[in-house]
Amino acid sequence: MAIAAASSTAAAAAAAAAPAAAPAARVECIVPSKPGGAMDLTCKLAQKGLQALPGAPGELGRDMRISYAPGGIGAVAWHSLVSRRRAEPNTLVVFSGGSLLNLAQGKFGKAKSDDVRWVAALGADYGMIAVRSDSAYKTLGDLVAALKKHPEKVLIGVSGTIGSQDWLKIALVMRTAGVDPKVLRFVALEGGGEAFTAMDADYVQVVSGDASEATLNAANGKTRVLAVLSEQRLPGVLANAPTAREQGVDVVWPIIRGVWMGPQVADADYRRWVQLFDRMLATPQFAQTRAAYGLYPFALTGDALADYVRKAVDNYGKRASEFGLVR
Structure with missing residues (x-):
């Protein structure tokens, strides 16, 4: 599954528009693994990007609490949000291509990609x-x-x-x-x-x-x-x-990295977060930070990201089936 360097058309439009009201702090970013890996890096990238976003209160990033919920390579965090924290307006959870692969294989139980709200892809790995x-x-x-x-x-x-x-x-x-x-x-x-x-x-x-x-x-x-x-x-x-x-080994494996929210987050809160990330992704400051974190351009938000995720889960399922891994 190839990933081209993408940019959300919404990002460019939102950057030119009046700033959306920022979600009220306090914000939590959940890393579904132990500290130190690329999932952890994704939360820190969002944190730093929000701190530097023009027109948004710097406290939004500085007050972001990063917490860790390892287990099942994302399964623990997924079920925590979907079952008990479905409507929290300021809780973000990191995902990667590995999360989507697990969904495709049924490792999150009967979960489907549409069970949560996909907010933003921040870069490619x-x-x-x-x-x-x-x-x-x-x-x-x-x-x-x-x-x-x-x-x-x-x-x-x-x-x-x-x-x-x-x-x-x-x-x-x-x-x-x-x-x-x-x-x-x-x-x-x-x-x-x-x-x-x-x-x-x-x-x-x-x-x-x-x-x-x-x-x-x-x-x-x-x-x-x-x-x-x-x-x-x-x-x-x-x-x-x-x-x-x-x-001489023809294998390419791209990975996207981003954040999602609980399934019952109010539409107004969800859209504010989408608009906020649209603005952040469109800034040159974020591009510099993303590069410093070892990631490459890939920006999708909201409905466009949700559509991408659906297709990606299907593609991952086909790759996994080659090894007899799909449940």
Whole structure:
């Protein structure tokens, strides 16, 4: 499923229009994983973007409380909002392509994409495969060769269990490279932050994760990215990391990141949030912040985002069915 750099037409219109009234603080942004990963980064990106938004009270971002609800790679947070906190007007929950993949596989029970209100996509990310900087694996080809010869000797850290987004990314890469995913050894972890911590401790030797997480971890000199799952090399910190395609493995895995709200949030409150994010996404300050956080342009809000999510869930379901993962 390809993601093109998108921009909401509503964003440009809203930027030129009179500012919408900002939702009253206090705002909570829920991260459906442990601290330190790309989900956490998404809340912090929203927080910083709102702080800098012209015409909106700075307290909106400064007073945003970031809380953590790990479990089931989004399932705990989803069911908390949908069952007990359905109408909270100032509670946002982070989602990613992995959340949509879980929906497609039925990992949130009988939940459907239309069960919540999709507010805004803040940017795009890409999958990647990384090892420690002192690893014997210098290229993706080195890793593939090792997994073909002795798959039992390599532990791969993924966020979630079999069928999760991180699992499916490396399963696709290895299958395309001629390695049967069934022989791989995975360690299920709760979020990208925990996966990189496990690799630093040599509890796992490989991490299948996201480029934004690798951007955060590459600065410490302890991480080597073997491949990014993008169409072309990424700018910035990962500019020297080759794509999988460059190394003969034709797998691209884009990821969107954004926020949603409970299903019974009043229309007026929901629309105010959509308009607020429209304005934020249209500012050059936000574009700079998004780039600093290792994300790439992708902006959709409101009804346009909800329509995108429906199609994405359908596409993810088809990809997952290739591995017999759809319930």
